[in-house]
Structure formats: structure tokens, C-alpha cells
Amino acid sequence: MPGGRYLPDSLGSVPDPFDPPGEAWTPVSPRLRGARRLVVAAAAAGVLVASVVAGQLSGLEVVAAAGVVLGGAGAVWGWVWAARSVRAWGYAERDDDLLVRHGLLFRELVVVPYGRMQFVDVRAGPLARAFGLASVELHTAAARTDAHIPGLGLAEATWLRDRLAERGEARSAGL
Amino acid sequence: MSPGERRLHPLTPLAKAWTAMVALAFLAVDNVGHPTSVTTSAVVVIAVIAAALGMGAAGWWVTWYRLDATELVVRSGVLVRRTRHLRLDRLQAVDVVRPVMARVFGLAELRIEVAGGRSSKASLAYLSEPTARRLRAELLARAAGIGPATPEAPEQVLLTVPPLLLARSILADLRLLSAGLVSIGLVVVVVRLPQPGLAVAVLPAVLAAGSVVFREFARHFDFTVAQSPDGLRLRHGLLEHRAQTVPPGRVQAVRMVQPALWRWAGWARLEINVAGYVGSEKSRAQTVVLLPVGSRELARALAGLVLPGPGPFGLPMEPAPRRAAWRQPWGWWVLGVAVGAEVAVVRRGWWRRRTDLIAHGKTQSLRLTQGPWQRALGLASIHLDSTPGPVHVVAAHRDALAARRWVEEEARRSRDARTRSAPEKWMLPPQAGPKGSPPVG
Known part of the structure; x- marks a missing residue:
């Protein structure tokens, strides 16, 4: 069973408060990076085309140049961001709860007890399906619980959902 | 129609069409100055009133309700038929609401909240007042796991404002x-x-x-809080009168609010989260106040009553580190966290002080968040998520590593509290509950 440790003492030597307790995070699929880069590339291409067209129509080369520079800078930033944000996602299953971590600039660590889960969703949009990905979302009675794990392989997502549902049933508690 | 089904009160269409009638009457009066339009507007007004009454009557004709041992079933809908089953063991609160016009006709609306999902509430509007009261008593008795013929539980008035x-x-x-x-x-x-x-x-x-x-x-006029085996009963309202019943253990979190001048006067206000109360309903603010105003001692006693364990007040508050002042220059010194045997306490707000209390066993999830500025200072905020409502328990700007350790400890406290939590059917001893019923959670 992954992540069996629970003792807070095991955190004594953890330098980063968003590190997992003792063991490593289970990462999400690196294909998510590809999917996000595709979106970034499409957006950048759109900006480039739009700025060139606007430059032609207005006759001002400055407009076209500014658009190309902005689009290019955005594309580079998006390229790097896609890789880093995907690396920042991770989850860990423990005996009694699931841990999810995400975010680069604004980091978040969510602890959801299995007994608090009301239902688990598996979602896959068209883009995600094209990359063979799906996301798992956990819902509790609190609307603010935002525990969703994107970019899992289809088999892994189904497998995780079934296991979460099973554990939730075994540990379910009244509100 | 199956056996045991009943209709709402026959005056329902009239009481519901009332607002439309008043609005139209105003329009009609407004138009009196234009002599040409008097007959026209009279015709329009009569037609609209007839239409409103007709639609109300059609709705009344197809609406049925039935109460059996485990659930309340409500059938309704003229074009789209809908049958809603509400499981009584998940009952969170029962309200008897009497708007002004309903009071004139001697009618009352019964609102039932059960937790879980979007369609977790039902409203029976309107019933006669005695029927609404009887049905409420029956709902609570069944939800508590005792016989339906049990008379309404006696109550003890705790306070009036x-x-x-x-x-x-x-x-x-x-x-x-x-x-x-x-x-x-x-x-x-x-x-x-x-x-x-x-x-x-x-x-x-x-x-x-x-x-x-x-x-x-x-x-909040004539706000009365009473205690009974059914739970807390709140009654209030000058024009629209409400009688709310919150069964034991259904309060998810409590907030004590003290605006600056109130602290000086020694007053406090209590707000609560009850699962299912906040939703699409527009009148959200009035359903969640446990005490509109009272002395601080009174508020503390009342909060202690709805929370498990010994009184959570007077615990030593652990302040936020001094460097939190860089993130929140004004009011950082108010920030504090305390942990009681059964309850976590969080304090914030320099001008409008808020003390949030949540039982360890009631937290839905725990979150640790950190923005860029907090990261530079080595700070993080802890969120103890509760069901939707006015109370958000957030311990802001703690030392990041200590906060992580605190989250781990709170997760353990929460797990321990859940395993010893009271049964959903509060009048039954824990073993006697139906084994197979999966509770909400």
C-alpha cells in the first residue's frame, strides 16, 4: 500500500511543507504536458496570425511586430509553464486519506479523508481523450474541497476511482 | 394516487398568487390617471390574476405528499412530473415558514433539508398551521428513530432577544x-x-x-432559542415568521462575530453552517443565525451547547508569527489558532472580530495554501473546509512547516473524532441503528 506512514514526527526533517510525508508523490502523466503545450501552441499561432492580419489591415508594422513579440514571449512562457505545472501535480494515497498537491505560484495541498468523499468523477474531454488522459475529481459535502487530479492515464484513472470508492464506502461517516 | 398521499391546503393557489395581485393592483392604481386605459387595464389585470390562480390551482391539483417510515415522497409538476424521495435518516433541519399572506390565511410552509446532492430539499407550501406542526413533529420523530405517534417533544426556552x-x-x-x-x-x-x-x-x-x-x-424580531430532545428550535420574525429546528449534531461549524463597538458593549452574534441550508435559496442570510445578538457569555454558552465536548473558549491561542505582519500589516496580531479536545478554534478580524469553531469530526477536508508572498516569508494558510454556509474556517499566515505539521495532526484528530461520532438517528443507541444504511459523508 503506498503511503502508509501517518506520524507527524516523520515530517521533522521535511524542508518543504508541500512535500509528501515520507514517500514521493505519484506524478501525473507527462502526456498532460504535451496536451497543455498543444493548447499553448494553438493560442500562440492564433495571436501571430491575428497580429499579422491586423498589421496588414492597418498598414502599421509596429502592430504586427508587437503582436509577434508578445505571442512569442507568451509561447515561451507557456511552454515552460506547461512542464513545470505538470511536475507540480501529485497525489499520495494514505491509509485514511488522499493527498493532492498542485500549483506553482499559488500552491495548495488538499487532504481528503476517504470517509468524507460523497462521489468521485472521472472526466475526459476531447483533447484529453486524444492524449489518452482522464481526470479524477473528488467531491465532499464542502464545496471548497477542490481535489481534482488531471492527466491520469485512462486505466489509472478508472483504477484510482474504483479504489477511492471502495475505501470511501469502508470508512464512510455521518455528516 | 397511492394510499397515504395527501394534497396541500386548498387555499394554496390564493396565497401564492397574492404577490402577483398586489403588483397588479399597484399598476392599476398607477394607470388611473389615463381615462382611456381604465377598461383595458381592468381586463388585463383580471386576465393575469385568473391566469396566476389557474396555474396555482393546476400546480396544487398535481402535488401530493406522503410520509412513510423511512422517507418523505413529494410528487409534483404539471408538464414535467417529478417525484422526490427524501431520506429521513439524513434529515438536517426542518423549518416552518409563514410569510405575511400565509399568516392571514392561517397557512404555513414546511421546508425540509436533507444533506446530499443538489435536490436535497423539499418545500410543502402551503399546509394549514396545525398540519405543518404535526408533520414536523412526525418527521423529527421518524428521523430520530422513534415511533411516529410520539407527541411533539417538550421544549425549554433558553433565551429571547x-x-x-x-x-x-x-x-x-x-x-x-x-x-x-x-x-x-x-x-x-x-x-x-x-x-x-x-x-x-x-x-x-x-x-x-x-x-x-x-x-x-x-x-430577527422576537428571536427565541429553545432546547428540546429534537434539537435546537429557533423562532423569529416580525412579518415573515420562521420556526427552525436543527436536530442534535447537525451544526457543522459556528462563528462568533463581534464588530468593534459590540466588543466594547460586550455583545456577540452567532452564525452557523447547517448542511443543505445554503443553496439556491435567496434568503440565505436569515437561515443561518443562531443568535442575532447577546452577551458574550450567552453566546459562548450557546456555542458550547451546539458543539461537542467541553466549552472551547478560553483555550490558549497560538498567535501567528511576527513576520506575518509583512503579509497582513493590519490585524496580524489578532490571528490565532487553538485546539480543544473536540473543537478547533480560529480567530481573525481586527475591526470585525470573528472566532470560528469547528468540531474535529466535522471537517470535510483540510487544505494548506501558499501564495508567492507567503512563500517568500515562509508562511502558509490552513483551511478547514465545512459544508457551504457563512462560516469559513481559515487559519491565515502560520509558519509554513508548523502549519503542515498542524494539518497532519488535525487529520488524525478528525479521523479519531469521526470514528466515535454519534449515530445519525439520535434517539437510538448506536448499536440499534440499521446496519446496512450508508450514511452521508
Whole structure:
């Protein structure tokens, strides 16, 4: 069973408060990076085309140049961001709860007890399906619980959902 | 129609169409000045009233309800038929609401909240007042796991809020006071203006500002808190009267609010989260107040009553580190966290002090968040998520590593508290509950 440790003492030597307790995070699929880069590339291409067209129509080369520079800078930033944000996602299953971590600039660590889960969703949009990905979302009675794990392989997502549902049933508690 | 099904009160269409009628009457009066349109408008008014009554009558004709041992079933819908089953073991609260017009007809609306999912509530509007009361008693008895014929549980009145205290507290709450002052100021300005025509322009603003103050007063007028084996009973309202029943253990979190002037006067207000209460309903604010105003000691005693374990007040507060001042220069010194045997306590708010309390066993999830500025300072915020409601428990700007350790400890406390939590059917001993029923959670 992954992540069996629970003792807070095991955190004594953890330098980063968003590190997992003792063991490593289970990462999400690196294909998510590809999917996000595709979106970034499409957006950048759109900006480039739009700025060139606007430059032609207005006759001002400055407009076209500014658009190309902005689009290019955005594309580079998006390229790097896609890789880093995907690396920042991770989850860990423990005996009694699931841990999810995400975010680069604004980091978040969510602890959801299995007994608090009301239902688990598996979602896959068209883009995600094209990359063979799906996301798992956990819902509790609190609307603010935002525990969703994107970019899992289809088999892994189904497998995780079934296991979460099973554990939730075994540990379910009244509100 | 299956056996045991009943209809709502036959006066329902009339009570429901009332608002439409009043609005139309105003329109009609407004049109009196135009002689040509009198007959036309009369025809239109009559037609619209007839249509409203007809639709109400059709709705009444197809609506049935039935109460059996485990659930309340409500069938309704003229075009789209809908049958809603509400499981009584998940009952979170029962309200008897009587708007002004319903009171005239001797009618009452019964609202039932069960937790779980979007369609987790039902409203029976309208029933006769005795029927509504009887049905409430029966619902609570069945939800508690005792016989349906059990008479309404006796109650012990804990407190009533005197109208004068309520009025004074509204005056001392600067948010409300400013609304009142704005309306008075506008009236003064308008009276002294050379052109009286402008009065019409500011009238809506005056009415809006005045109505905020008045609504606050009317909503909590004659606020009574009583205790019974069914749970807490809250009754209040000047025009629209509400009787709320919150069964034991259904309060998810409590907030004690003390605006600056209230602290000086020694007053406090209590707000609560109850699962299912906050949703699409527009009148959210009035359903979640446990005590509109009272002495601090009273508020503490009442909060202690709805939370498990020994009184959570007076625990030593652990303050935020000094460097939190870089992130929140004003009021960082108020931030504090305390852990009781059964309850976590979080304090914040320099001007409007809020003390949030949540039982360890009631947290839905725990979150640790950190923004860029916090990261540079080595700080993080802890969120103890509760069901939707006015209370958000957030311990802001703690030392990041200590916060992580605190989250781990709280997860363990929460797990331990859940395993020893009370049964959903509160009158039954824990073993006697039905084994197979999966509770909400």
C-alpha cells in the first residue's frame, strides 16, 4: 500500500511543507504536458496570425511586430509553464486519506479523508481523450474541497476511482 | 394516487398568487390617471390574476405528499412530473415558514433539508398551521428513530432577544448603521433641494438603504432559542415568521462575530453552517443565525451547547508569527489558532472580530495554501473546509512547516473524532441503528 506512514514526527526533517510525508508523490502523466503545450501552441499561432492580419489591415508594422513579440514571449512562457505545472501535480494515497498537491505560484495541498468523499468523477474531454488522459475529481459535502487530479492515464484513472470508492464506502461517516 | 398521499391546503393557489395581485393592483392604481386605459387595464389585470390562480390551482391539483417510515415522497409538476424521495435518516433541519399572506390565511410552509446532492430539499407550501406542526413533529420523530405517534417533544426556552437590544445592536453595527445614515442623509438633502422632482430620483436608494436596516430588525424580531430532545428550535420574525429546528449534531461549524463597538458593549452574534441550508435559496442570510445578538457569555454558552465536548473558549491561542505582519500589516496580531479536545478554534478580524469553531469530526477536508508572498516569508494558510454556509474556517499566515505539521495532526484528530461520532438517528443507541444504511459523508 503506498503511503502508509501517518506520524507527524516523520515530517521533522521535511524542508518543504508541500512535500509528501515520507514517500514521493505519484506524478501525473507527462502526456498532460504535451496536451497543455498543444493548447499553448494553438493560442500562440492564433495571436501571430491575428497580429499579422491586423498589421496588414492597418498598414502599421509596429502592430504586427508587437503582436509577434508578445505571442512569442507568451509561447515561451507557456511552454515552460506547461512542464513545470505538470511536475507540480501529485497525489499520495494514505491509509485514511488522499493527498493532492498542485500549483506553482499559488500552491495548495488538499487532504481528503476517504470517509468524507460523497462521489468521485472521472472526466475526459476531447483533447484529453486524444492524449489518452482522464481526470479524477473528488467531491465532499464542502464545496471548497477542490481535489481534482488531471492527466491520469485512462486505466489509472478508472483504477484510482474504483479504489477511492471502495475505501470511501469502508470508512464512510455521518455528516 | 397511492394510499397515504395527501394534497396541500386548498387555499394554496390564493396565497401564492397574492404577490402577483398586489403588483397588479399597484399598476392599476398607477394607470388611473389615463381615462382611456381604465377598461383595458381592468381586463388585463383580471386576465393575469385568473391566469396566476389557474396555474396555482393546476400546480396544487398535481402535488401530493406522503410520509412513510423511512422517507418523505413529494410528487409534483404539471408538464414535467417529478417525484422526490427524501431520506429521513439524513434529515438536517426542518423549518416552518409563514410569510405575511400565509399568516392571514392561517397557512404555513414546511421546508425540509436533507444533506446530499443538489435536490436535497423539499418545500410543502402551503399546509394549514396545525398540519405543518404535526408533520414536523412526525418527521423529527421518524428521523430520530422513534415511533411516529410520539407527541411533539417538550421544549425549554433558553433565551429571547429583547427588541430594544436588537435595535441597539443594529445601531452599533457600523455596516448597518452606515446604510441607515445614508438613507437619512439622502432624505435631508432631498427635502432641502429647490426642485422636488429630484426626490423621485433618490427615492429608490433611500428605500433600499432603509429596507436593509428594517429587514435586519424584522428578520430577527422576537428571536427565541429553545432546547428540546429534537434539537435546537429557533423562532423569529416580525412579518415573515420562521420556526427552525436543527436536530442534535447537525451544526457543522459556528462563528462568533463581534464588530468593534459590540466588543466594547460586550455583545456577540452567532452564525452557523447547517448542511443543505445554503443553496439556491435567496434568503440565505436569515437561515443561518443562531443568535442575532447577546452577551458574550450567552453566546459562548450557546456555542458550547451546539458543539461537542467541553466549552472551547478560553483555550490558549497560538498567535501567528511576527513576520506575518509583512503579509497582513493590519490585524496580524489578532490571528490565532487553538485546539480543544473536540473543537478547533480560529480567530481573525481586527475591526470585525470573528472566532470560528469547528468540531474535529466535522471537517470535510483540510487544505494548506501558499501564495508567492507567503512563500517568500515562509508562511502558509490552513483551511478547514465545512459544508457551504457563512462560516469559513481559515487559519491565515502560520509558519509554513508548523502549519503542515498542524494539518497532519488535525487529520488524525478528525479521523479519531469521526470514528466515535454519534449515530445519525439520535434517539437510538448506536448499536440499534440499521446496519446496512450508508450514511452521508
